[in-house]
Amino acid sequence: MSKNTTAARFRRVDVDEYDENKFVDEEDAGENQLGPDEAEVDSLIRQGNLNQALQAVLKNPPINTKNQNVKDRAEGLVLKVLSAFKSSDIEKGVQSLDKDAVDLLMKYIYKGFERPSENSSAVLLQWHEKALAAGGVGSIVRVLTARKTV
Amino acid sequence: MSPPQTATLRPYLNAVKATLQAALCLENFSSQVVERHNKPEVEVRSSKELLLQPVVISRNDKEKVLIEGSINSVRVSIAVKQADEIEKILCHKFMRFMMMRAENFFILRRKPVEGYDINVQTQAGGLRHPLHGGDRQGDQRDETVR
Numbered sequence: 001m002s003k004n005t006t007a008a009r010f011r012r013v014d015v016d017e018y019d020e021n022k023f024v025d026e027e028d029a030g031e032n033q034l035g036p037d038e039a040e041v042d043s044l045i046r047q048g049n050l051n052q053a054l055q056a057v058l059k060n061p062p063i064n065t066k067n068q069n070v071k072d073r074a075e076g077l078v079l080k081v082l083s084a085f086k087s088s089d090i091e092k093g094v095q096s097l098d099k100d101a102v103d104l105l106m107k108y109i110y111k112g113f114e115r116p117s118e119n120s121s122a123v124l125l126q127w128h129e130k131a132l133a134a135g136g137v138g139s140i141v142r143v144l145t146a147r148k149t150v
Numbered sequence: 151m152s153p154p155q156t157a158t159l160r161p162y163l164n165a166v167k168a169t170l171q172a173a174l175c176l177e178n179f180s181s182q183v184v185e186r187h188n189k190p191e192v193e194v195r196s197s198k199e200l201l202l203q204p205v206v207i208s209r210n211d212k213e214k215v216l217i218e219g220s221i222n223s224v225r226v227s228i229a230v231k232q233a234d235e236i237e238k239i240l241c242h243k244f245m246r247f248m249m250m251r252a253e254n255f256f257i258l259r260r261k262p263v264e265g266y267d268i269n270v271q272t273q274a275g276g277l278r279h280p281l282h283g284g285d286r287q288g289d290q291r292d293e294t295v296r
Contacts, residue, residue, distance in 0.1 A: 125162055144173060145202055
């Protein structure tokens, strides 16, 4: 008999890790993504140019970065812009966005729902309604199936 | 000043409805781990590629709905508003009453997810054959029954 009959170490090997068909998320190196430019967005809000502020804050989404602070900062900034809009202006703001921006806006809206504060949910619900009208159910499906969240 | 509570109800319900419409896109999917088994992937969580992003819709910090989807099942967790002690007790008792009879409801989960009050969970196999209920095994037999 061979010498290895009592060796049982092979039983501790996690075979599933070595399966060729195992699904691994792509790891993009997104360390340089800093999220939207705070200064630019703040100045646009102060000028009252809210549509531009919206477009600016939806640039450079921190999708690939693993740094949670960057993501939090981006989300706070987006919430600031969204709260600055008047209810009647929300629809025009959404109309000024292109399809990808509407999807990104939806992602931020759902992210904002996760941490409800004073009035944020009410504002976000209004934005959700208008963004849904613009993007349709498809924009929600794209949020659900996205592998990387904002 | 925050808007009156009732003003957020309609948008809240509409948002939940639209999100559910997006998440309730299910298909029958047998387990990839065990043959001839059909498990709700949102409970088993065996493979990352079968799960969707969990999504929260909140009306305020006390009321929210968590929707977790997957390829063949969806789990909806609801946090009900409980303003004071008596409402907490009533809610707890009522939910317990319903969850103890979860077998008869088919789509209720016996234990709520942490932080929420009640769960509704449905599976693709269960939707097709409402008489047989949710969790089903041996889907090989299915094709002839249809």
